[in-house]
Amino acid sequence: MAERTRYLLPEEAIPTSWYNVAADLPNPPAPVLHPGTHAPIGPQDLAPLFPMAIIAQEVSTERFIPIPEEVLAIYRLWRPTPLHRARRLEAALGLPERVRIFYKYEGVSPAGSHKPNTAVPQAYYAKQEGVKRIATETGAGQWGSSLALAGSFFDLEIKVYMVRISFAQKPYRRALMETWGAQCVASPSNDTNAGRAILAQDPDSNGSLGIAISEAVEDAATREDTKYALGSVLNHVLLHQTVIGQEALQQLEMAEAYPDVVIGCVGGGSNFAGISFPFVREKLAGKPVRIVAVEPAACPTLTRGVYAYDFGDTAQLTPLVKMHTLGHTFVPAGIHAGGLRYHGAAPLVSQLLDEGLIEATAVTQRPAFEAAVQFARTEGILPAPEASHAIRVAIDEALAAREAGEERTILFNLSGHGFFDLSAYDHYLSGEMQDYEHPQSAIEAALAGLPSIAD
Numbered sequence: 001m002a003e004r005t006r007y008l009l010p011e012e013a014i015p016t017s018w019y020n021v022a023a024d025l026p027n028p029p030a031p032v033l034h035p036g037t038h039a040p041i042g043p044q045d046l047a048p049l050f051p052m053a054i055i056a057q058e059v060s061t062e063r064f065i066p067i068p069e070e071v072l073a074i075y076r077l078w079r080p081t082p083l084h085r086a087r088r089l090e091a092a093l094g095l096p097e098r099v100r101i102f103y104k105y106e107g108v109s110p111a112g113s114h115k116p117n118t119a120v121p122q123a124y125y126a127k128q129e130g131v132k133r134i135a136t137e138t139g140a141g142q143w144g145s146s147l148a149l150a151g152s153f154f155d156l157e158i159k160v161y162m163v164r165i166s167f168a169q170k171p172y173r174r175a176l177m178e179t180w181g182a183q184c185v186a187s188p189s190n191d192t193n194a195g196r197a198i199l200a201q202d203p204d205s206n207g208s209l210g211i212a213i214s215e216a217v218e219d220a221a222t223r224e225d226t227k228y229a230l231g232s233v234l235n236h237v238l239l240h241q242t243v244i245g246q247e248a249l250q251q252l253e254m255a256e257a258y259p260d261v262v263i264g265c266v267g268g269g270s271n272f273a274g275i276s277f278p279f280v281r282e283k284l285a286g287k288p289v290r291i292v293a294v295e296p297a298a299c300p301t302l303t304r305g306v307y308a309y310d311f312g313d314t315a316q317l318t319p320l321v322k323m324h325t326l327g328h329t330f331v332p333a334g335i336h337a338g339g340l341r342y343h344g345a346a347p348l349v350s351q352l353l354d355e356g357l358i359e360a361t362a363v364t365q366r367p368a369f370e371a372a373v374q375f376a377r378t379e380g381i382l383p384a385p386e387a388s389h390a391i392r393v394a395i396d397e398a399l400a401a402r403e404a405g406e407e408r409t410i411l412f413n414l415s416g417h418g419f420f421d422l423s424a425y426d427h428y429l430s431g432e433m434q435d436y437e438h439p440q441s442a443i444e445a446a447l448a449g450l451p452s453i454a455d
């Protein structure tokens with residue numbers, strides 16, 4: 001038989017439960033605190049914002065949580081996603097057979113990324129509880145379009161606050177959201193108090209995810225028929241993404257392979273968690289697998305932020321969570337990986353880093369795009385700029401193993417395609433793209449604004 005390139009599972013192999021890493025953590029997660037009183041909050045405090053089923057998942061310590069049949073029926077539109085062996089990339093890199101690269105491809109979803117894996121259950125649970133409308137924020141537009149898609153499946157009204165710089169750079173994302181029936185405005189907007197306050201200070205604000213979250217949370221908290229949904233960071237979002245890694249485990253078995261290293265890019269941490277948490281479980285059970293989170297040097301949350309309590313948003317409306325953060329006032333440079341520009345990282349990812357179970361590294365955007373172009377020219381798929389950060393590190397891991405004469409099996413998550421990011425490729429190919437590292441002085445200024453929490 002010819003050499004296998006893709007490892008494909010039948011629909012019956014879609015996982016029927018999500019894997020909850022909280023059940024296996026060596027230490028309990030730090031409590032979530034009320035933004036005003038700093039006391040631990042309970043489920044009732046989150047009830048204005050989230051459906052009860054989502055809140056239950058947020059605090060659950062059950063190891064496996066069943067996926068509702070209605071959600072599985074929609075997952076079957078694109079899942080299981082393929083696992084590829086990157087044979088043509090391996091050949092271009094001159095890798096010996098002992099160094100192998102596999103990637104899980106989440107760009108086959110209708111929205112072109114992993115995000116519908118959580119948008120669909122979030123919309124499903126909202127519908128179950130009688131919600132009519134969901135407000136949310138979006139950075140590069142992938143989350144907004146994924147929730148728009150899920151809203152159309154469950155007949156929910158969706159309002160998206162889109163970070164202004166991305167709104168300007170990615171007009172086709174807005175068209176996609178509107179095609180799926182959502183309403184999309186540039187944030188900061190005039191539709192909320194939080195948006196109007198920012199615009200009064202800075203009418204030309206580029207916006208940030210922190211600002212857009214403030215707007216969406218205010219919208220949901222002030223309307224009876226509306227809930228809020230978040231596309232990353234929170235425990236339930238990471239939980240929903242674990243279908244990725246659970247499928248990958250089955251597919252690697254078909255390939256008679258096991259990864260030495262698992263790699264994912266990190267914005268808020270959800271696609272990284274999706275591919276890696278099932279492997280964290282294996283690592284805790286004794287498998288010697290390395291797990292590497294990759295972030296942009298322009299938004300170095302895990303590598304240069306602090307592990308501390310912070311707000312999830314700029315206007316300080318959200319509860320306080322313990323996470324790696326650059327401070328809630330941090331406004332990153334307008335790099336092209338718009339999905340990687342959040343000031344914090346998921347509490348679960350932050351805790352795993354703090355406990356030494358995962359590693360983190362940062363790359364600048366030109367080396368990331370160089371890897372993306374090499375990938376596109378060998379494997380054919382045009383990667384999302386976010387995912388190109390993972391590709392850069394996968395290639396570097398492979399080259400290091402080749403030089404060291406070691407065996408290495410590498411798995412990375414290709415979180416999405418880049419068809420809506422062609423202006424970013426244009427910018428790279430024309431030679432205009434600059435590398436950018438966030439200056440230490442700006443990081444220190446933003447960290448000075450962290451809330452002080454008595455231990």
Ligand SMILES: *Cc1c(COP(=O)(O)O)cnc(C)c1O
Nearest residue numbers: 142232267268269270271339416
């Ligand atoms: C949103 C997005 C990311 C970053 O978000 P995470 O929650 O860290 O996964 C990465 N890749 C793609 C394609 C995205 O759409």
